[in-house]
Amino acid sequence: MSSPDLRQGNSLASRDVKNLIHSYTNLSVHEKTGPLIIEKGKGIYVYDDNGKEYIEGLAGLWCTSFGFGEQxxxxxxxxxxxxxxxxxxxxxxxxxxxxxxxxxxxxxxxxxxxxxxxxxxxxxxxxxxxxxxxxxxxxxxxxxxxxxxxxxxxxxxxxxxxxxxxxxxxxxxxxxxxxxxxxxxxxxxxxxxxxxxxxxxxxxxxxxxxxxxxxxxxxxxxxxxxxxxxxxxxxxxxxxxxxxxxxxxxxxxxxxxxxxxxxxxxxxxxxxxxxxxxxxxxxxxxxxxxxxxxxxxxxxxxxxxxxxxxxxxxxxxxxxxxxxxxxxxxxxxxxxxxxxxxxxxxxxRNMIAHVQKVAPVFEKRFKALADHELVGEVRVSGLVGAIELVADKETKRSFAPSCAVGPTGYGYIQEEGVISRAVAGDNLALCPPLIITEEQINEMFDRFERGLERLAQDVNGNNWRDAK
Structure with a gap:
């Protein structure tokens, strides 16, 4: 089945593809797939134009510390x-x-x-x-x-x-x-x-x-x-x-x-x-x-x-x-x-004290990922962290760039309802709004882990560890 030509039609996605240039985007792929259109936000959550909810796990671009809709x-x-x-x-x-x-x-x-x-x-x-x-x-x-x-x-x-x-x-x-x-x-x-x-x-x-x-x-x-x-x-x-x-x-x-x-x-x-x-x-x-x-x-x-x-x-x-x-x-x-x-x-609101209170939960959930079959290293500081995905945990060998493991994982995590970011190759980062609660941190990581498991199935099913 051929991909739809999003440059035709009058939907928001079609109009986006027709008129906008997107930062840090594969422009060729974007012409075929179109954008995720975010329509509204509240607290740590954003919602697309179909009403689907996402935890904004990167605070936009590492920035929306008070979340969305702060009156x-x-x-x-x-x-x-x-x-x-x-x-x-x-x-x-x-x-x-x-x-x-x-x-x-x-x-x-x-x-x-x-x-x-x-x-x-x-x-x-x-x-x-x-x-x-x-x-x-x-x-x-x-x-x-x-x-x-x-x-x-x-x-x-x-x-x-x-x-x-x-x-x-x-x-x-x-x-x-x-x-x-x-x-x-x-x-x-x-x-x-x-x-x-x-x-x-x-x-x-x-x-x-x-x-x-x-x-x-x-x-x-x-x-x-x-x-x-x-x-x-x-x-x-x-x-x-x-x-x-x-x-x-x-x-x-x-x-x-x-x-x-x-x-x-x-x-x-x-x-x-x-x-x-x-x-x-x-x-x-x-x-x-x-x-x-x-x-x-x-x-x-x-x-x-x-x-x-x-x-x-x-x-x-x-x-x-x-x-x-x-x-x-x-x-x-x-x-x-x-x-x-x-x-x-x-x-x-004593936000520094709040960050210091919830950061140990964030760190604990991040460090628990160290045992995952795809994770080579976990790095975390306060309320920002990342996992580095590797083909071989013992040798630290990276995946072949052609496998696009990081971006693929990012996509699965997004489908599970968390917006993260794939950075510098196969690193998946989280940096949520500072207002996030302990309960919401756990919810975010539960969704994140489901996406990571879907990525592991792809890696194993497609033999990406052996790709050159």
């Missing part, structure tokens, strides 16, 4: 929309929501930051980080100190500079990336890259040594910054090995290299603290955040910098007449009002 956030947006639906931050203009949100972020920041710059997405935040690092070093007369080191399997966004920082080949292939002055050091995934007989801490030491060797090879006077997610999200939910950031930061301090924390996924409670930097002992000079800043109800992101970096920005703005960077919607008052109310709700 306090809807009211914050409505009230601000009625008062001042838009204004900008160019030429010394400001709005009350932007001022109050900046104050709040500085108050709860995990380091001694001085200023906040607002953007609209994590990608824009990390693009801005790159520009600020270059601008700052030019202010200091260090015009060669421009290289920024990221990590293999890192994810920092999709704009030109942010995608260059990202250490995943699909974001570089045929986009002519990465750009100049972006480097990548080793991925700190102990399960995949640890050597035989090497302890986790020894592996962390080797990662720091390899970073130092890269800095020395390039020349310390040319290396400006190192950027890292506390937990690597789209690269597979990779949790840092014991002692990793302590050892890494010692190298950075030795060679006067800035530490940039990408808190786009980890920020605002995800790892059991307000910031992932607190969970893993990171002391950043610059921090980018987004996603859960507004519980994703409206687009907003931020970059926080130290006073030292800001003074460099002031010097350059004097030299050139203006700080010539910004976006039409930077500090938009409506997203800023929603973000401020989001942070207030986190305090009023």
């Amino acid at each position: 306090e956030l809807i009211d914050a947006a409505t009230k601000q929309m009625q008062k001042l639906p838009y204004y900008h931050s160019f030429a010394s203009k400001s709005t009350e929501p932007g001022i109050l949100l900046a104050e709040k972020l500085i108050e709860i920041a995990p380091a001694d930051f001085s200023k906040v710059f607002f953007v609209n997405s994590g990608s824009e935040a990390n693009d801005t980080v790159v520009k600020l690092i270059w601008y700052y070093n030019n202010a200091l007369g260090r015009r060669q100190k421009k290289k920024i080191i990221s990590r293999q399997k890192a994810y920092h966004g999709v704009t030109v500079a942010a995608a260059s920082l990202t250490g995943l080949p699909p974001l570089h292939n045929d986009f002519d990336l990465p750009i100049e002055n972006i480097l990548h050091t080793s991925c700190p995934h102990y399960y995949r890259f640890g050597k035989d007989g090497e302890s986790e801490e020894e592996f962390a030491t080797r990662m720091a040594v390899e970073l130092e060797e890269l800095i020395l090879k390039e020349g310390p006077d040319t290396v400006a910054a190192f950027i890292a997610e506390p937990v690597m999200g789209a690269g597979g939910v990779i949790v840092p090995p014991k002692g990793y950031f302590e050892k890494i930061q010692a190298v950075l301090k030795k060679y006067d290299v800035l530490m940039v924390a990408d808190e786009v996924i980890c920020g605002f409670g995800r790892t059991g603290n307000m910031w992932g930097t607190e969970t893993y002992g990171i002391k950043p000079d610059i921090l980018s955040c987004a996603k859960a800043l507004s519980s994703a109800y409206l687009p907003i992101a931020a970059v926080m910098v130290s006073e030292e970096i800001f003074r460099g920005m002031v010097k350059q703005s004097e030299t050139h007449g203006a700080f010539a960077h910004g976006y039409t919607y930077s500090g938009h008052p409506v997203p800023a009002a929603v973000a401020l109310r989001t942070l207030e709700l986190m305090e009023e």
Whole structure:
């Protein structure tokens, strides 16, 4: 039977295929299968246009911390929309929501930051980080100190500079990336890259040594910054090995290299603290955040910098007449009002304590999957985790990419009523709204496990373990 041509007809699916380009989608397959159309959401659940219920097990895209339909956030947006639906931050203009949100972020920041710059997405935040690092070093007369080191399997966004920082080949292939002055050091995934007989801490030491060797090879006077997610999200939910950031930061301090924390996924409670930097002992000079800043109800992101970096920005703005960077919607008052109310709700409802209370149930259910015949490793931090699917548990051999085991498993899990995500190959991730209860966690994993069992039947029935 041939697949229907979804480009014909007047259904929502047909109109989608006819008119929309979808992110991170096999566009050829999409033309044949069409979209899953989500019509409404409530709490941790979303519903498609046929009324089927799904647990949103990835909080949208790691972001909808308060779930769907939170009236306090809807009211914050409505009230601000009625008062001042838009204004900008160019030429010394400001709005009350932007001022109050900046104050709040500085108050709860995990380091001694001085200023906040607002953007609209994590990608824009990390693009801005790159520009600020270059601008700052030019202010200091260090015009060669421009290289920024990221990590293999890192994810920092999709704009030109942010995608260059990202250490995943699909974001570089045929986009002519990465750009100049972006480097990548080793991925700190102990399960995949640890050597035989090497302890986790020894592996962390080797990662720091390899970073130092890269800095020395390039020349310390040319290396400006190192950027890292506390937990690597789209690269597979990779949790840092014991002692990793302590050892890494010692190298950075030795060679006067800035530490940039990408808190786009980890920020605002995800790892059991307000910031992932607190969970893993990171002391950043610059921090980018987004996603859960507004519980994703409206687009907003931020970059926080130290006073030292800001003074460099002031010097350059004097030299050139203006700080010539910004976006039409930077500090938009409506997203800023929603973000401020989001942070207030986190305090009023003691969300960090809630995450700490339910995270052990989440971790227990995740770790119970370690015995499954397809699972090589379980990785979990707070309310974010992933399983890595392998063809051979003993040797850690991966499945052939042609089998598409991860995406197939994702599809089965979705059919069972959980939206998860297949990341970095055959890793299945969960990152539910922070409001999830213990009962709902168990419900989510019951559905997830049913999908995993269906995947195992496919693997065994099709001999995918032997595929080349």
